[in-house]
Amino acid sequence: MGKVQPKGKIKEMRKIRTYQEVSHDTGSELLEQVIEQQERLADRLSQVKCLVAIASGKGGVGKSAITANLAAGLASRGFKVGATDADLNGPSLGRMLNVSGATLVDSADGVEPAMSPSGVSVMSMELLQSEADAPLKWREPAMGGFIWQSSMETGVLREFLGDVVWGDLDVLLIDVPPGTDKIKRLLELLPSLDLLLLVTTPSETTRFVVAKSIRLAQEAMVDNIGLVENMESHVCSSCGHVSRLFGTEAATEEHLHGSVSLWGSIPFDPRLGALTDQGDPLITAEPESAASSALQALVERVSKHIKGGKE
Numbered sequence: 001m002g003k004v005q006p007k008g009k010i011k012e013m014r015k016i017r018t019y020q021e022v023s024h025d026t027g028s029e030l031l032e033q034v035i036e037q038q039e040r041l042a043d044r045l046s047q048v049k050c051l052v053a054i055a056s057g058k059g060g061v062g063k064s065a066i067t068a069n070l071a072a073g074l075a076s077r078g079f080k081v082g083a084t085d086a087d088l089n090g091p092s093l094g095r096m097l098n099v100s101g102a103t104l105v106d107s108a109d110g111v112e113p114a115m116s117p118s119g120v121s122v123m124s125m126e127l128l129q130s131e132a133d134a135p136l137k138w139r140e141p142a143m144g145g146f147i148w149q150s151s152m153e154t155g156v157l158r159e160f161l162g163d164v165v166w167g168d169l170d171v172l173l174i175d176v177p178p179g180t181d182k183i184k185r186l187l188e189l190l191p192s193l194d195l196l197l198l199v200t201t202p203s204e205t206t207r208f209v210v211a212k213s214i215r216l217a218q219e220a221m222v223d224n225i226g227l228v229e230n231m232e233s234h235v236c237s238s239c240g241h242v243s244r245l246f247g248t249e250a251a252t253e254e255h256l257h258g259s260v261s262l263w264g265s266i267p268f269d270p271r272l273g274a275l276t277d278q279g280d281p282l283i284t285a286e287p288e289s290a291a292s293s294a295l296q297a298l299v300e301r302v303s304k305h306i307k308g309g310k311e
Helices: 028-045 063-076 145-162 180-189 203-218 270-277 290-306
Strands: 048-055 081-085 105-107 111-114 120-123 169-175 194-199 227-236 261-268
Touching: 028 145, 048 063, 048 180, 048 290, 063 081, 063 120, 063 169, 063 194, 063 227, 063 270, 063 290, 081 145, 081 290, 105 270, 169 290, 194 203, 194 290, 203 227, 227 290, 261 270, 261 290
Parallel strands: 048 169, 048 194, 081 120, 081 169, 194 227, 227 261
Antiparallel strands: 105 111
């Protein structure tokens, strides 16, 4: 069946111009606002020595738990640590670092982050919501709201990074939500990224997704990319026997691109999830456990990177 042409004159498709193509004053000052916001973000982050993003591309691999424990572990070593939850629709980092219910103060210089008991400065969408079970709702047109949502989410993340008074930090950790598109959006927003940690599990399905995130980061010219394999094994608390949870070998550099090194392997420990969910990160609550030792090894490697160590 051939194409049916509409009656009357066919209108030419309207071309949407990019910022670079606008050569005259549009009167909206939108471009000027975007540039000003980016400059403010860059100025704020210039006080941060090291920017570290913890991502995956795949959900359910434990990114937030690892971020919370990494933050608490670095703070326990005397580093000035900040952590921001880039998952706006399903924030959990604030709860894991025990700042739920904290009151944010809007000062002349911006919003003061909440301070966790472990000494980590925290910003999360959870702290801006009055009810714990309230879903995030955006002010958007009745039709085509999905068109606006990505822009609004990016704007909020820009505010979390650029309008929060982080001060002089040794490291700012960014907990990135699932989806390779979220990683891409963050990379476009940041003036630079010092380290990208991609969390995976021994599951082949997870590796399949994480491989896409690795390629995306490599094509974006991210210099430092590290793998963190979570739940790589289970250690029996009674006899010490080590068994694989997924029935496969631990992830190696050959599994997920030879140019990406394995920065940490975290064994499964039910206390990791249980304690972190309670706002008491395992790394400080149970320092003698096998999972804590593995997390401490990750903290050690990241701390060397913060200090400018060669990888």
